Amino acid sequence: MTTELPAGVPAELPTEPPAAVPDPATVRAHVARILADFLDGKARTADERRMPGEVPRTLGEFVLAGGKRLRPVLCVAGWQAAGGAGDPSAVLKAAASLELFHAFALIHDDIMDGSDTRRGHPSVHRALAARHAPGRTGAAAAHLGASAAILIGDFALAWSDELLHGAGLTTTQLARVLPLLDTMRTEVLYGQYLDLTSTGKPTDDVEQALTTIRYKTAKYTVERPLHIGAALAGAGPEVFAALSDFALPLGEAFQLRDDLLGVFGRPRATGKPRLDDLRGGKHTVLIALALRRARRTERVLLHTLLGNPELNEGGASRIRDLLTTTGARDTVERMIQVRYEKALRALDRAPFPRTTVDVLRATARAATVRTA
Incomplete structure (x- = not known):
């Protein structure tokens, strides 16, 4: 089962690494593809092991729903500034890991700030509270939403490390x-x-x-x-x-x-x-x-x-x-x-x-x- 890309994300993301030094638009597209594939793999593994696939799917919905991808773009620009050349695949994966770390920071930041929305959509803790509200009081659903979002942010932090170490860097x-x-x-x-x-x-x-x-x-x-x-x-x-x-x-x-x-x-x-x-x-x-x-x-x-x-x-x-x-x-x-x-x-x-x-x-x- 593949992770469905959120509305607004191109269905046909690039599947092959860029042949030349990537421009910012290409970096953003490839980072989206890397993140979609990585989190899709996490969702499949969760399904196979009967673990809550809601975790990687919720994170995927959040990460792929928008954002400037500024940190990945600047990471690749830094590589280029220092004379980086050749196959950029490993650099792009390392850059994508920064976006996962950023997801961790944003999810936790929204909980601390009590923010209802992010990027035009319900913040992760609000979305989870609404999803799990049936059969719970409003306070109980809100507590569950915040607690579950903290854990999903923790997953993003851990997986950013995993993505970096699996990027193929020397x-x-x-x-x-x-x-x-x-x-x-x-x-x-x-x-x-x-x-x-x-x-x-x-x-x-x-x-x-x-x-x-x-x-x-x-x-x-x-x-x-x-x-x-x-x-x-x-x-x-x-x-x-x-x-x-x-x-x-x-x-x-x-x-x-x-x-x-x-x-x-x-x-x-x-x-x-x-x-x-x-x-x-x-x-x-x-x-x-x-x-x-x-x-x-x-x-x-x-x-x-x-x-x-x-x-x-x-x-x-x-x-x-x-x-x-x-x-x-x-x-x-x-x-x-x-x-x-x-x-x-x-x-x-x-x-x-x-x-x-x-x-x-x-x-x-x-x-x-x-x-x-």
Whole structure:
């Protein structure tokens, strides 16, 4: 029995590795194929052993339902930046393993944030709660959904390791990549911890918010995927340094854009509600700037509304007005532009092939000027 691909995923995904150095669209298509095949194999094994095939199928539905595949694209770009050439099959599988790890992070993040949707679909814990609701009270179904989603996230974490070790990498490549992977995992979990512990008590501490961004997003989303790809090609220190010069400002810009979209974006485009961050009282740069610049009565109002789980669109509109009138929104837009330009300047002096520079320029543009 094969895993049915979710709506929106091309039925005819590529079956053969690309003959040439893959462009981002090709990377995304092949990563989807690798993930579909891997999770289909897990579902067949579960059926044969009378284990719950719901686990790999639910994970497959989530992983294949959308996403930018930014980390796999950057992993392959890092390989190309360091002069990677030849059959990219093993590199693509290693890149796909990053997407499975990302699934783990997103599933757990949605539980912590209490998010109802992700990528325009019910979040995994909400979908599982609804699926297992018959015969259970609402509270019992919600608890089961969250608990089962935690386990499915754990499966994604374990299977990301399995996919990497089964990618066909050489012993030397694994020795180069594993320390970077350990570092990436540690950094993003520390970033998530900082995000979690600051949620519900936003302050005007912009630097603290930027520190969270650096670990939760800039390093995890951009720098480490590029480094992992470069390590697969045997990169030297100058390549790693050049990649970091590009990655860190871009990663910060990416998250700053995310913070704006979380408050001002259109849910139909982002696939997520725009009340979650405000109801949760997320400590973002956007909020910190507003609190720093607001008058006393405005700060009182912000502290009253932010973190209120019952916040409605009327209250959210008042917050948005203050984020605009204090200049916080415009400042974040300028911060995005400054970091975007810094990333581009880093590419101007980077020792990368021209085609890789073009890919990274396009990626930088897509990451900072977006509506989802």
